[in-house]
Amino acid sequence: MLSHSQAGTGRAQPMDAGGNMPLNSYGVLKGTVIDRRFASGANPHYQIHVVDDTIDYRIAVNVQSQDGSQVEYVVKSHFAHPLLRDLHELKPGFHPLESKPGGLGLDFIRGNLVDRTEFVPLPFSAPGPDNDLNEKLDHYVQRAMADETALLYAFGERWGPENGKKDKIFGFLPGNGIHDIHMNQGNDARFKKDDGVWQDGGLLIHFPRGDQWVAIFLKFQTQAWHTDDKTGHTLDIPVSGPPSDVAGGGGGLPTVEQPDGIVRIVAALVNDARTPERETVTLLNTSNRKIDLAGWSLADNAKSKMALTGELQPGGLTTVVVQAPMVLSNKGGLITLLNAEGLKVDGVSYTKQQVSNPGWTIVF
Template sequence: MPLKSYGVLAGRVRDHRREGGTDSPHYQIQVEAAGTMFRVAVNVLSSQAPAELLYTASEDFTHPILPGLAALPDGFNPLDSTPGGLALDFIRGNLFDRTSLRTLPSDKPGPDNDLADKLDHYVQRAEADSTARLYAFGERWGPEPTTPDKVFGFLPGNGVHDIHMNQGNSRQFTRDDGVWQDGGLLLAFADRWVAIFLAFQNQMWHTHDSTGHTLVGVPPAGPAGHPAPGEPDRQIRIIAALVNPLGPAPEAETITLLNTTAEPVDLTGWSLIDRASHRANLTGPVLPPGDAARIPVPAPVALGNSGGTITLVNADGLKVDGVAYTTAPEGRTLTF
């Protein structure tokens, strides 16, 4: 079943702790939120083989969820696991390029060469900056009124965990599968947002739109940087979109698609999905290898002028490409 108490913790970083030498080490972050202390427990090693986690970070993150995040009060904010809001979904939310995920050891001698070092780089900066805020997405535990926190000692014990992908799991962890409930760390600094996303190597990338379980019949591959043969990722790319055409509504929105393969691709039966999860089928065209085509955006898909996402899925329902945007100047074509 999905996570029971999914949401995002907003607050100030007060302390941090690296763990090593345990079966399931975490990178621990102490966060103060509206006078209450929380511990954010970030997995840095998996209890299942292969143990090293997959990691990606953006040091200048942009996405349409950011204005809503910035408006949240400090504290734990429950989130509905639905599209169009602030919940994270690695696959459907178009948060990052799947191929940017890389494996990292949890803790290794030497500078800047393990996952704890990467987290230190951003968390210590936020700890030293009184204006920085941390947004930790995951599942809440506590409060535990009579139990001090086992790492930082504050009372009541209180925190957030599952700061990682929470779908496409294997074995006993399939119980946590769900959509729009992925974890992550976002840090807001005065000049930029930083986003950190983690996944386990044995999690699958293509999952069911309702359950978050791994789709049956998909070639076995996790969310690593190189999709397995047979997976459709990035075969067709969304390279541009006219989101806000000149003139009154209804506007003639368009997207431009590029065939990166060596074969013609018939887009009949493929679909576009917008941020609100509206879906519309395409009726072509056939894209020759290396060619691009500008096609109308069919209803009910609508590209919001104040930010949104565009996702392309093939006739089997598998995600091929996805983009996110935050602004749409009138009459200007956005490029991705």
């Protein structure tokens, strides 16, 4: 993986109480796109020149891997999530973010931003103008350059300002920017020191005309999806219960080791017209075997959990009434399903707008 040391300052990183050394200077930059460069030669980054009211920044985005770890990507052309409301209120510039739930920090897993199965792997080849991700990024970046109202939000680790040193790509002074624009947890041993929760990178672009949000999320195939809630390190997953009847999860089907999607959150009633305090979540067993929900739980935006019981037959549905301490806010929120081992099985998000009509059920 080539992203963790391409543009950083080399400063020592603070160690947290758990012995983990997460990213230094994690945050989000809000600004206007004025230029870009394709990845080329030995540099596997697509470069974006962004300005706020007074400062220039370079955003270095991995679009290719040269060491066999393979970049995976998701592009969501109509992204919706409750965090967008608060992002919109930020002033232009770089904003340091705390790596904790309930804030603006990104966490692909805990923030229900993206499903693991949505990631598309890039082929292992040299970067260049024909690189698929180069082209996909450039489509939206060029559109942002042509729209004076468009704004880019880049999440990652800041480097600089590098006083007296020009930026090596765009030439502005001083050099300054954001990198690690990708998942920053579940790393292999080489980059384990960068692991942390609520510190993932990503790009969001807002086009106010039409109120369209575009989200671009990146990770590497060497990064694990299930990570420790405190350190972000890869979990040693305990295997219990009946093994999957699909060897290796053939066809992308869930396994005991990778349970993602074996039970899905398919609907939620957040704003009941008749009984405002009554909220429900509907679950679907997608598998061909019975699922015992003993030890499973649902969690809300604040990670407050509600225990589940009962069994789900193959293809079966169940609608559960939400009980305290779990709460589904009418301002938008998250719903996460965890199995008996504490692994995330499914997760969804909903916005304030989606629950603005009392009595209507949201379908995910």
